[in-house]
Amino acid sequence: MNARFAPYLRVLLPLILQVVFFQYVTLVEGWWYLGFHLLGILLLPLQRSGLFVLLFSAGMGATLDFTCHGGGLFMSSAVFMGLFIPIVNRLLAPREGYEITDQPTISYMGSRWFIARALLLLFIHNVWMFSIEAGRWDLLLLAWGKATTSAVFTAAVFALTLLLTQRKVRSR
Numbered sequence: 302m303n304a305r306f307a308p309y310l311r312v313l314l315p316l317i318l319q320v321v322f323f324q325y326v327t328l329v330e331g332w333w334y335l336g337f338h339l340l341g342i343l344l345l346p347l348q349r350s351g352l353f354v355l356l357f358s359a360g361m362g363a364t365l366d367f368t369c370h371g372g373g374l375f376m377s378s379a380v381f382m383g384l385f386i387p388i389v390n391r392l393l394a395p396r397e398g399y400e401i402t403d404q405p406t407i408s409y410m411g412s413r414w415f416i417a418r419a420l421l422l423l424f425i426h427n428v429w430m431f432s433i434e435a436g437r438w439d440l441l442l443l444a445w446g447k448a449t450t451s452a453v454f455t456a457a458v459f460a461l462t463l464l465l466t467q468r469k470v471r472s473r
Contacts (some may be wrong), residue, residue, distance in 0.1 A: 315340040316361055320368045334451040338365055339426060340459050342379065342386070343419060344406065347399045351387045358383030378430035385425050391417055407463045419459055424454040 314372075316338045327334050342358050349357075361375030369375065393414060407415045426449035435444035 304381070311344055312341040312357075315344075320365065324369050326425060328454075332447050332450045333454040334427070334447070335455055335458060336423075336426070337455075337458075338375075339379070339382070339423065339455065340462065342383065343422060343459065344404075345386075347390055347403055347405055348401065351384075354386050355380060355383045358386075373426075374430060374433060375434065376473055378426050381429040382422050382426035384423060389418055389421050392421075407460060408467045412460065416456055416460055418455040420452055423455050424448065427452045427455075430451075 318337050320338075338361055342354075342361055345357060358379040359376055362379030363377075365371060365375040366373055382414060390405075403409055405415065405418065428445060431444035431448040431451075432441060435441055
């Protein structure tokens with residue numbers, strides 16, 4: 302594959318998979334929601350500006366809202382997660398900072414870093430989405446429980462996906 306198209310494919314393929322296959326998939330009576338499109342947002346380069354991340358997140362969420370008739374739920378939760386991406390990146394940055402060639406994948410940054418970042422951002426996304434979806438104060442704790450289990454499930458699926466699809470980076 303051409304190296305110029307690989308980053309775009311890596312970001313757009315999860316959105317296509319979400320729309321075609323995982324659009325209405327909820328498992329265990331709604332306790333496991335797989336938002337596969339979020340992998341595209343999580344795999345954006347670490348050096349991207351906050352504005353680009355917000356605009357890209359809004360585009361991904363709007364596309365999913367348009368295809369799934371979400372009414373703005375997916376866009377608002379993707380933008381809310383996009384607000385926290387630069388904060389979480391700074392929080393988890395190595396002491397020396399990120400290098401230009403670093404990518405937010407398991408093969409570059411390690412499994413512990415990726416899973417911590419994915420769990421934090423997915424939890425933020427899911428708490429926002431499930432809280433809005435609940436719509437009532439008495440359902441809020443149930444929504445947060447579903448958000449937590451969905452974040453853990455989705456982070457595990459993302460880690461497994463990256464472990465199966467990416468090759469190991471060779472150190473010099």
